[in-house]
Amino acid sequence: MKKTRVVVAMSGGVDSSVAAALLVEQGYDVVGIMLRLWAEEGRDAYGRPNSNRCCAPEAVADARAIAKLLGIPFYDVHAEQVFKQKVVDPWVGAYAEATTPNPCFNCNRSIRFGFLMQRALALGADYMATGHYARVVSPECRVPSPEGASQTSGLRTGDFRLLKGRDEKKDQSYVLHVLGQKDLRRAMFPCGGFVKAEVRELARKFNLPTAERAESQDLCFLTQGDYRGFLTRQKPEVAAPGPIVTAAGAEIGRHEGLPYYTVGQRKGLNITVNSANSQPLFVLKLDAARNALIVGAADELGSRRAFVGAMHYCADVAPPEPLRCTAKVRYKAKEAPGVLRPLPNGGAEFEFDAPQRDVTPGQGLVCYLGDEVIGGGVCSSLRVESRE
Amino acid sequence: MFYQVDALRITSMSQRRVYLDHSATTPMAPEALEAMQPYLGDYFGNASSLHSYGREAAAALDEAHFVVGCALGARASEIIFTGCGTESDNLAIRGAALAARKQRDLVRGHIISSPTEHHAVEATVHQMNELFGFDVTFLPVDVHGSVDPDAVRAAIRPDTVLASVMLANNEVGSLQQVSAIGALCREHGVLLHTDAVQAPAYMPVDVNELNVDLLALSAHKFYGPKGVGVLYMRDGTPFLPTMTGGGHERGRRPGTVNVAGAVGTAAALKLVARERGAQAERLRRLRERMVRGVIERVPDVRLTGHPDLRLPGHASLVFKDVDGETLLMALDVEGIAVSTGSACTSGDPEPSPVLLAMGIPREWALGGLRITLGYHTSEADIDALLDVLPGCVERVRRAALEMM
Numbered sequence: 001m002k003k004t005r006v007v008v009a010m011s012g013g014v015d016s017s018v019a020a021a022l023l024v025e026q027g028y029d030v031v032g033i034m035l036r037l038w039a040e041e042g043r044d045a046y047g048r049p050n051s052n053r054c055c056a057p058e059a060v061a062d063a064r065a066i067a068k069l070l071g072i073p074f075y076d077v078h079a080e081q082v083f084k085q086k087v088v089d090p091w092v093g094a095y096a097e098a099t100t101p102n103p104c105f106n107c108n109r110s111i112r113f114g115f116l117m118q119r120a121l122a123l124g125a126d127y128m129a130t131g132h133y134a135r136v137v138s139p140e141c142r143v144p145s146p147e148g149a150s151q152t153s154g155l156r157t158g159d160f161r162l163l164k165g166r167d168e169k170k171d172q173s174y175v176l177h178v179l180g181q182k183d184l185r186r187a188m189f190p191c192g193g194f195v196k197a198e199v200r201e202l203a204r205k206f207n208l209p210t211a212e213r214a215e216s217q218d219l220c221f222l223t224q225g226d227y228r229g230f231l232t233r234q235k236p237e238v239a240a241p242g243p244i245v246t247a248a249g250a251e252i253g254r255h256e257g258l259p260y261y262t263v264g265q266r267k268g269l270n271i272t273v274n275s276a277n278s279q280p281l282f283v284l285k286l287d288a289a290r291n292a293l294i295v296g297a298a299d300e301l302g303s304r305r306a307f308v309g310a311m312h313y314c315a316d317v318a319p320p321e322p323l324r325c326t327a328k329v330r331y332k333a334k335e336a337p338g339v340l341r342p343l344p345n346g347g348a349e350f351e352f353d354a355p356q357r358d359v360t361p362g363q364g365l366v367c368y369l370g371d372e373v374i375g376g377g378v379c380s381s382l383r384v385e386s387r388e
Numbered sequence: 389m390f391y392q393v394d395a396l397r398i399t400s401m402s403q404r405r406v407y408l409d410h411s412a413t414t415p416m417a418p419e420a421l422e423a424m425q426p427y428l429g430d431y432f433g434n435a436s437s438l439h440s441y442g443r444e445a446a447a448a449l450d451e452a453h454f455v456v457g458c459a460l461g462a463r464a465s466e467i468i469f470t471g472c473g474t475e476s477d478n479l480a481i482r483g484a485a486l487a488a489r490k491q492r493d494l495v496r497g498h499i500i501s502s503p504t505e506h507h508a509v510e511a512t513v514h515q516m517n518e519l520f521g522f523d524v525t526f527l528p529v530d531v532h533g534s535v536d537p538d539a540v541r542a543a544i545r546p547d548t549v550l551a552s553v554m555l556a557n558n559e560v561g562s563l564q565q566v567s568a569i570g571a572l573c574r575e576h577g578v579l580l581h582t583d584a585v586q587a588p589a590y591m592p593v594d595v596n597e598l599n600v601d602l603l604a605l606s607a608h609k610f611y612g613p614k615g616v617g618v619l620y621m622r623d624g625t626p627f628l629p630t631m632t633g634g635g636h637e638r639g640r641r642p643g644t645v646n647v648a649g650a651v652g653t654a655a656a657l658k659l660v661a662r663e664r665g666a667q668a669e670r671l672r673r674l675r676e677r678m679v680r681g682v683i684e685r686v687p688d689v690r691l692t693g694h695p696d697l698r699l700p701g702h703a704s705l706v707f708k709d710v711d712g713e714t715l716l717m718a719l720d721v722e723g724i725a726v727s728t729g730s731a732c733t734s735g736d737p738e739p740s741p742v743l744l745a746m747g748i749p750r751e752w753a754l755g756g757l758r759i760t761l762g763y764h765t766s767e768a769d770i771d772a773l774l775d776v777l778p779g780c781v782e783r784v785r786r787a788a789l790e791m792m
Contacts, residue, residue, distance in 0.1 A: 005721075031721055033717075073717075073720060073721055075717050075720075077713070077717075114791060117791060118714075118787045118788060118790075118791040119714050119717065119787070120787075121783065121786070121787035121790065121791070122711075122714045122715075122717070122718050122780075122783050122784040122787040122788070123714075123717055123718050123721050123783075124718065124721065124780075124783055
């Protein structure tokens with residue numbers, strides 16, 4: 001009988017290597033593909049050519065060595081142009097609109113589950129796997145249902161469901177909220193049922209040479225994580241100096257360009273406040289129209305509502321009525337409870353029970369019901385309301 | 389790094405594999421390997437040394453020059469061993485153009501080439517323009533990728549020093565009328581270089597019949613070892629050694645000579661000279677069956693390059709609305725090794741410049757596939773390809789539609 005074929009997105013790192021090894025061990029017909037993504041030319045701290053983790057020759061060599069070790073075919077496929085066009089350019093463009101964008105959403109939607117999925121299907125794959133810490137539950141697989149999900153009237157049964165990874169600290173479901181049914185039905189996240197330490201342990205068990213590799217944190221296309229320098233080089237006009245003003249309208253300083261700031265930021269404002277009752281100032285808002293940075297005291301920060309212009313649901317359809325659930329406004333933010341209200345125009349409003357400090361235009365608002373990702377979207381800058 | 393394999397149940401690699409990429413490289417003939425072996429072991433001397441060790445190596449090297457010269461209709465002294473075909477092209481173009489310009493006391497000088505040349509020629513010619521100030525004319529090609537000798541006549545200027553036109557195209561397999569072009573060049577005092585890398589395993593290569601002054605070969609394309617190139621340079625050709633060093637290869641290519649490689653190259657060339665007549669006929673029939681089979685089974689496919697005046701085992705196909713690299717991977721997963729025929733890479737959706745120069749529309753030119761047969765290719769190999777290819781093309785097309 002023909003074995004089930006799975007294409008694994010490999011990066012040379014621990015997680016995707018273990019994902020590939022687990023699938024081989026489970027008897028799948030595994031094919032590894034590494035995408036060469038666009039990265040800025042540059043030098044690392046040692047003056048060597050940019051050793052970006054996605055694209056460095058060392059990473060390709062690691063991935064190829066692992067594929068050889070596992071006895072699977074391996075291809076490195078150039079995707080620089082499509083990555084720049086679908087991920088990097090929109091990311092730079094979003095800064096120009098005075099938001100704080102997350103490029104991983106577009107990457108997962110257009111590159112991994114677009115460009116790469118197309119190649120996986122062309123290779124006759126039944127599934128595509130990545131090293132993400134997340135889980136997919138298929139309709140047939142009636143594992144103990146995550147708390148709360150099955151009792152909720154708004155959700156259809158029979159859907160493929162996206163769950164958080166078992167490792168709470170590593171959970172990457174936030175950046176995968178862009179996936180829909182046609183993606184989830186073909187997705188596999190073999191690491192999702194493990195915690196990171198177990199994945200490293202598996203890497204050792206499989207004798208994978210990347211077992212001890214350090215975690216990479218920065219955006220993959222930046223040189224040394226310097227997004228400011230990157231933006232100025234890519235699009236100098238995005239960073240025009242302008243006024244720093246209080247909510248009341250008083251100009252109290254100058255900023256170096258809105259992209260260099262994000263909501264909730266305190267450090268780096270460079271303001272000398274001469275009033276006696278001086279208190280720390282925080283960024284409340286980036287005002288693109290006036291190129292102004294609005295600042296205020298900690299108690300002025302935060303909003304109870306977040307608006308999403310285009311809300312995506314993993315079930316492909318919106319819950320028919322408002323849903324009590326939790327939401328995260330940044331990758332590393334804490335989930336907070338509230339009510340998700342789908343809007344007739346395809347957008348959504350989320351009303352938190354308590355004000356949230358970091359609701360930031362450009363970042364994702366992702367909703368959860370227990371471990372299950374309901375969906376999400378990019379917070380809009382149009383109607384982020386100040387604290388009520 | 390040291391890897392251990394036993395921790396995993398490795399999927400068996402027992403899948404049948406079919407190699408149909410002989411334009412990329414060929415397996416080394418046992419005759420060549422056998423001829424080389426002594427010079428990788430006992431006879432390790434440096435051919436430039438005066439002592440007995442050196443003499444052993446020098447004698448073998450002399451013989452290799454002689455054998456390769458004979459095979460090409462040249463004198464032993466006209467044969468230079470290099471590191472690869474690309475190096476031969478580089479040495480030929482840069483060395484001859486610079487020396488001829490100096491000899492003729494020209495300020496700029498003019499080089500003629502074609503738009504379907506291998507990168508080794510194309511990039512060198514561009515550098516001659518950008519760095520060394522030569523004017524360059526790229527000749528037009530017809531739908532088969534062929535250069536009309538009349539176009540060469542029209543392009544020749546009083547200050548033309550060199551023309552470079554390949555003998556057999558690596559990507560589409562078409563043969564150029566090098567002999568006629570060479571006659572024209574000679575008439576006008578223009579040196580002619582030809583990249584003949586794809587040719588010798590499948591057709592006779594005689595420098596006098598071809599009327600060339602410089603000719604580049606690569607041993608691994610004719611069942612010889614990798615890492616050895618040959619440059620034929622007609623005696624009396626103006627030449628500036630662009631690699632400088634000792635007096636090896638009569639000062640034209642300094643660097644300790646790869647004696648084993650030269651010996652293996654000579655053995656392989658002797659072998660292919662003997663085999664290529666029968667092989668060419670066999671491969672032509674096999675290729676024709678394959679192309680017919682593909683066209684019968686797959687919609688929207690075309691053969692590119694000249695239908696007859698082409699390398700016998702070479703088929704280049706374009707598939708409408710298909711990404712060539714993805715098709716290559718889909719075939720490889722099924723055990724069939726082919727190439728896209730160009731350096732075009734997926735994710736960088738630039739169609740092959742060679743195909744575009746031949747007037748092939750963009751939606752076809754992205755889907756180039758090169759299937760090249762060799763001495764070991766069997767009827768069963770072609771059956772295996774015909775068995776798998778239609779399904780692969782269909783999957784690639786369906787996946788593109790689905791993800792649109």
